[in-house]
Amino acid sequence: MYNLTINGKSYSVDVPASMPLLWVLRDVVGLTGTKYGCGIEVCGACTVLVNGEPERSCDMEVKEAVGKQITTVEGLSPNRSHTLQLAWIAKQVPQCGYCQSGMLMKAAALLRQTPKPTDAQIDAAMSNVCACGTYPRIKAAIKAAAGIAA
Amino acid sequence: MTIHQNAPDPTTVSRRTLIGQGAAAFAGLAIGFGPEMAAAKKGSGGGSGSGSGSGSGSGGTTTPTGTPTTANVGGLVGTYVGNWLLIGADNTVTILCGSQEMGQGIMTGLAQVVAEELMVDWNQVKVEHAPAGNFTYADPAMRGVTGGSMSMRGYYQGLRVAGAKAREMLKMVAVARFGGSLGNAVAASGTVSVNGQTATYGALAAAAAQQTPPSSPALIGNGRLIGRSVARTDIPAKVDGSAVFGIDVRLPGMVYAAVKHSPVHGGTLSPTYSPATPSGTLKAVNIGTAVAVVATNTWAAKNAVARLTPSWILPVGATDIDSAKIDATAQTLMASGTPLNAELLGDAEGSWAGSPKRLEMTYAAPFMAHATLEPMACTVLYTPGQSCEVWASTQAPPSVVGVVTKLTGLPATAVVVHPMFMGGGMGRKFETDFVTEAVKIAMAVPGKPVKLTWTREEDMTHDFYRPMALSRVRIGLDANGQPTSWSNRIVTPSILLRFGVPGTMVDSQAVDGAIGLPYAFPSKRVDYVRHTTTAPVGFWRSVGHSYNTFVVESAIDEAALAAGVDPLLFRQRLLAASPRHLAVLNAAAALAGWGTPPPAGRARGIAMTIGFGSIVAQVAEISAPTTGALTVHRISCAIDCGIAVNPDQVTAQMEGGIIQALGAAMWSRITFAAGRTVQRNYNNYRMLKMRETPQIAVTIVQQGSPIGGVGEPGVPCVAPAVANAYAKLTGTRFRSLPFFPNAGTMGEDEGEDD
Numbered sequence: 034m035y036n037l038t039i040n041g042k043s044y045s046v047d048v049p050a051s052m053p054l055l056w057v058l059r060d061v062v063g064l065t066g067t068k069y070g071c072g073i074e075v076c077g078a079c080t081v082l083v084n085g086e087p088e089r090s091c092d093m094e095v096k097e098a099v100g101k102q103i104t105t106v107e108g109l110s111p112n113r114s115h116t117l118q119l120a121w122i123a124k125q126v127p128q129c130g131y132c133q134s135g136m137l138m139k140a141a142a143l144l145r146q147t148p149k150p151t152d153a154q155i156d157a158a159m160s161n162v163c164a165c166g167t168y169p170r171i172k173a174a175i176k177a178a179a180g181i182a183a
Numbered sequence: 184m185t186i187h188q189n190a191p192d193p194t195t196v197s198r199r200t201l202i203g204q205g206a207a208a209f210a211g212l213a214i215g216f217g218p219e220m221a222a223a224k225k226g227s228g229g230g231s232g233s234g235s236g237s238g239s240g241s242g243g244t245t246t247p248t249g250t251p252t253t254a255n256v257g258g259l260v261g262t263y264v265g266n267w268l269l270i271g272a273d274n275t276v277t278i279l280c281g282s283q284e285m286g287q288g289i290m291t292g293l294a295q296v297v298a299e300e301l302m303v304d305w306n307q308v309k310v311e312h313a314p315a316g317n318f319t320y321a322d323p324a325m326r327g328v329t330g331g332s333m334s335m336r337g338y339y340q341g342l343r344v345a346g347a348k349a350r351e352m353l354k355m356v357a358v359a360r361f362g363g364s365l366g367n368a369v370a371a372s373g374t375v376s377v378n379g380q381t382a383t384y385g386a387l388a389a390a391a392a393q394q395t396p397p398s399s400p401a402l403i404g405n406g407r408l409i410g411r412s413v414a415r416t417d418i419p420a421k422v423d424g425s426a427v428f429g430i431d432v433r434l435p436g437m438v439y440a441a442v443k444h445s446p447v448h449g450g451t452l453s454p455t456y457s458p459a460t461p462s463g464t465l466k467a468v469n470i471g472t473a474v475a476v477v478a479t480n481t482w483a484a485k486n487a488v489a490r491l492t493p494s495w496i497l498p499v500g501a502t503d504i505d506s507a508k509i510d511a512t513a514q515t516l517m518a519s520g521t522p523l524n525a526e527l528l529g530d531a532e533g534s535w536a537g538s539p540k541r542l543e544m545t546y547a548a549p550f551m552a553h554a555t556l557e558p559m560a561c562t563v564l565y566t567p568g569q570s571c572e573v574w575a576s577t578q579a580p581p582s583v584v585g586v587v588t589k590l591t592g593l594p595a596t597a598v599v600v601h602p603m604f605m606g607g608g609m610g611r612k613f614e615t616d617f618v619t620e621a622v623k624i625a626m627a628v629p630g631k632p633v634k635l636t637w638t639r640e641e642d643m644t645h646d647f648y649r650p651m652a653l654s655r656v657r658i659g660l661d662a663n664g665q666p667t668s669w670s671n672r673i674v675t676p677s678i679l680l681r682f683g684v685p686g687t688m689v690d691s692q693a694v695d696g697a698i699g700l701p702y703a704f705p706s707k708r709v710d711y712v713r714h715t716t717t718a719p720v721g722f723w724r725s726v727g728h729s730y731n732t733f734v735v736e737s738a739i740d741e742a743a744l745a746a747g748v749d750p751l752l753f754r755q756r757l758l759a760a761s762p763r764h765l766a767v768l769n770a771a772a773a774l775a776g777w778g779t780p781p782p783a784g785r786a787r788g789i790a791m792t793i794g795f796g797s798i799v800a801q802v803a804e805i806s807a808p809t810t811g812a813l814t815v816h817r818i819s820c821a822i823d824c825g826i827a828v829n830p831d832q833v834t835a836q837m838e839g840g841i842i843q844a845l846g847a848a849m850w851s852r853i854t855f856a857a858g859r860t861v862q863r864n865y866n867n868y869r870m871l872k873m874r875e876t877p878q879i880a881v882t883i884v885q886q887g888s889p890i891g892g893v894g895e896p897g898v899p900c901v902a903p904a905v906a907n908a909y910a911k912l913t914g915t916r917f918r919s920l921p922f923f924p925n926a927g928t929m930g931e932d933e934g935e936d937d
């Protein structure tokens with residue numbers, strides 16, 4: 034039994050120690066906003082925040098998550114009011130939308146560390162894959178959220 | 184604005200559609216297009232649906248012809264006024280979308296068309312996927328399947344008429360209530376005003392549903408919504424995790440499945456193979472094409488199935504699916520295969536032989552995976568002898584109904600398909616292989632909903648790949664550098680063979696983008712030689728155009744350089760009699776500043792394509808920082824898609840197509856070794872990332888053309904435009920895709936070698 038703190042709420046999960054946080058979130062806790070894309074830490078679809086840092090949850094064992102603050106896209110804001118969510122809607126970022134949870138979490142971590150990132154910093158941080166090709170809009174939305182002129 | 188709920192509680196599931204479909208409708212006897220439904224019954228709409236296990240899936244009352252009149256769609260209860268809209272008492276309008284949403288914004292686009300004529304404001308509009316398998320909701324062209332960039336083309340006119348009919352039916356009721364005449368009744372912002380009184384659509388809907396629809400209502404749309412970049416209705420749910428994709432479905436009591444396919448393509452299991460249940464799981468099932476394990480979560484299922492080592496029965500020649508062998512066969516077929524002629528004008532080969540300057544080039548394109556970010560996923564609840572309910576990310580809901588009836592023996596009336604948001608389709612989710620598997624697994628755990636999720640490895644190694652192609656182009660030039668002949672011989676496997684098109688016929692998909700070119704060649708010959716490999720092939724975004732445009736536009740560029748003519752001018756001359764194409768080409772050139780020299784160290788290349796009813800031209804501006812490397816700085820894109828219903832979404836489709844195509848041109852490829860797919864995950868199937876993404880500028884050319892598609896046409900020009908720029912800059916010509924096959928790995932962050 035592991036006690037997890039996800040989006041400020043406590044959960045007890047009875048799963049093997051090595052089960053990746055991704056599958057705990059999706060199949061056990063029922064927070065399906067965090068996506069499975071590759072399972073090998075390449076695509077970033079599974080990105081969540083662990084104590085504010087972006088982590089690829091497909092390769093984080095549940096036991097490593099105990100005692101840490103886990104934030105998923107569902108916890109970004111209670112009502113789509115996070116500046117990034119507003120910017121994502123304003124710039125009409127998502128296409129299929131599948132990568133966007135991971136993108137938003139990565140962007141949230143970026144702006145927390147670097148409130149006014151340069152283009153190069155955005156490029157370096159946003160290493161997740163979007164198969165639909167929404168990168169230009171993601172970049173524009175991050176800049177809008179950061180209050181940087183396009 | 185959308186109504187897809189988050190599903191953290193396993194007792195809830197977001198229901199995309201709660202409407203069953205009638206057998207008669209599915210049999211195709213009643214292909215309705217427009218609000219022909221008149222009778223209405225008041226009904227509760229069915230409440231929370233069958234996820235609780237009733238399995239009926241029918242959330243609406245149904246007329247004897249199988250047409251729902253009231254329904255609960257995604258939690259909304261209202262009254263149908265015509266088949267396509269459901270008007271709630273609160274005056275919200277739910278428009279049903281017959282196409283499946285995979286990121287192309289089609290739910291929004293089709294709703295704009297209805298709402299334009301219906302005279303409602305955009306903020307009143309909600310959109311839901313229409314009931315699957317009910318051809319009442321299918322456009323005549325695609326019959327409910329989403330693909331071929333057909334949705335807007337297939338639905339546009341019909342939906343305008345549908346919106347107009349519903350508007351007139353609402354007006355009829357207002358006139359009956361308030362007096363006055365139809366001619367004086369004014370519909371605006373979801374109300375009808377007549378004879379000094381006004382009523383909302385919500386108040387008129389129930390009675391309006393009983394009116395006989397006018398046969399040819401006036402179309403009064405004036406661009407209030409059509410042509411406007413309204414916000415997409417599905418986007419808010421895609422920024423907070425609440426959008427429910429096929430892979431996200433959760434049902435009470437649900438179990439989870441994973442599969443392992445034969446590592447060698449085509450392998451199957453002996454019917455006598457009966458795997459024991461691995462410890463920590465619920466069941467192992469032999470489903471013929473794969474072994475499946477069912478467990479209490481996906482992770483347990485996939486780990487357990489990975490450990491099973493069944494023996495596979497391989498078809499004869501299975502290990503011939505091998506890149507070296509396939510390439511060698513392609514060379515042989517190029518030299519001596521029997522061609523089927525796809526296009527003929529004059530004596531192209533004779534003209535070529537007699538031309539003072541003769542060019543001959545051979546181009547190659549690899550197999551490619553779809554690599555949609557959401558792998559294949561499907562949830563099925565099978566109740567023996569009663570019903571089967573399917574939740575799937577599918578481009579082909581009607582085919583899903585067919586799969587279920589065939590496997591279960593249930594009538595179509597007992598089958599309910601819930602098309603879910605797709606995490607990318609790209610042509611892969613047109614196939615129903617994963618649905619077949621999920622249904623078979625569900626039949627082994629009757630009464631329990633089971634979700635099958637393919638791992639990325641299964642997804643990439645068991646795709647229906649974009650076929651490889653080997654093409655040889657011959658161009659004759661006269662003494663003035665003008666083309667005398669054009670010949671293109673294409674060796675490629677047939678996609679349509681699998682769908683019953685005989686190998687003795689030209690596969691239209693194989694030559695799409697190679698025939699019907701707008702260029703005025705005095706003689707033409709396009710031949711097709713079917714490659715006989717049994718590697719599984721399918722529809723990949725832009726299909727034949729994805730390699731044929733690379734070949735055609737590279738070859739034309741080579742001819743221009745050989746003739747010493749600017750590549751834009753060379754094309755302009757050949758398009759003198761095609762003003763529409765010329766306008767698009769010129770628009771892209773102008774956007775790119777073709778007439779001005781590029782910055783030092785850079786070069787530009789141009790390409791154009793026609794297909795899916797649209798014309799696209801693109802200019803790539805590149806540099807080559809070091810030998811063997813290439814940076815694309817900017818792609819300028821012009822598109823003529825006739826009517827741009829939502830210009831921002833046309834732009835988004837161009838952006839996305841360009842980005843996907845650039846990754847494909849640079850790095851992506853699938854190879855086979857002794858029957859197995861070599862690339863197993865994104866780490867060796869490289870796609871474009873943000874830091875490699877060029878600036879993209881899009882201009883929409885409006886010149887009164889017929890409506891065209893936008894999902895695919897952004898793809899084909901990228902590879903040739905970049906190759907043409909690279910040849911200009913370096914003198915080296917890429918004749919083989921991808922350009923950098925040895926840089927095809929992708930890591931978590933930095934570190935990929937370019």
Ligand code: FES
Nearest residue numbers: 070071072077091
């Ligand atoms: S699923 Fe974790 S990085 Fe791809």
Ligand code: FES
Nearest residue numbers: 129130132163165
């Ligand atoms: S929006 Fe589809 S993968 Fe990014």
